[in-house]
Amino acid sequence: MLDSTRTRPTDRTPAAGPVLLRRISLGMVAGLLIQYGLGMVVNLYVSVPARDHGGGVLTGVGRALANGPAALTVHAALGLLLILGAVNLVIRAAVLRLRPVAWLSGAGLLAIVGAAASGAAFVGSGADGGSLAMALLTGVALLCYAVNLFVLGPVQPGRGSSGS
Numbered sequence: 001m002l003d004s005t006r007t008r009p010t011d012r013t014p015a016a017g018p019v020l021l022r023r024i025s026l027g028m029v030a031g032l033l034i035q036y037g038l039g040m041v042v043n044l045y046v047s048v049p050a051r052d053h054g055g056g057v058l059t060g061v062g063r064a065l066a067n068g069p070a071a072l073t074v075h076a077a078l079g080l081l082l083i084l085g086a087v088n089l090v091i092r093a094a095v096l097r098l099r100p101v102a103w104l105s106g107a108g109l110l111a112i113v114g115a116a117a118s119g120a121a122f123v124g125s126g127a128d129g130g131s132l133a134m135a136l137l138t139g140v141a142l143l144c145y146a147v148n149l150f151v152l153g154p155v156q157p158g159r160g161s162s163g164s
Helices: 016-045 057-066 070-095 099-125 128-152
Strands: none
Touching (some): 016 099, 070 099, 099 128
C-alpha cells in the first residue's frame, strides 16, 4: 500500500521562506542601487551610437547588448538579471502566500520592466524623457523592495540566521 503522507525536510524551518525572501529583497535593493549608478554613468559619459537610434523595445535591448559601449552593455545585462530576480521573488512570495510581499514584489517587477522599456526607448530615440522615466521607475522598485524588508521584519535570533 502506498503511503500518501508527505514529510517535510528536517533541515528547513518554517522561517526559511521569509528569510530567503528577505535575502532576495536585499539583493534586489543592492542590484538596483548598482544599476542606478551605472545608469548615471551611461547618461553622463556614454553616447549611444547613432546607428542604434530607431527600432522597437526589443531592438533597443538587443542593440545595447550587442553593439553598445561596455557601460551600456553591462547596464542592459544587469537590467535583465534584475527582471529575473524580480520574477523569482514574486513567485516565491506567492507560493508562500505572503500577500503583501507578493504585491510589493509584483509592483517592483512592473517598475523594473517599465524602466527597461524606457531604457530601450532611450536607446532608440535618445530622448531625455526615457532616461528620466528609467530613473523614477528604478526609485519605485527600490521603494518596493525596501518596504519588503520592513514587512518581512528582522531575523529571529536562532531561527534562519545561519549562512545556508
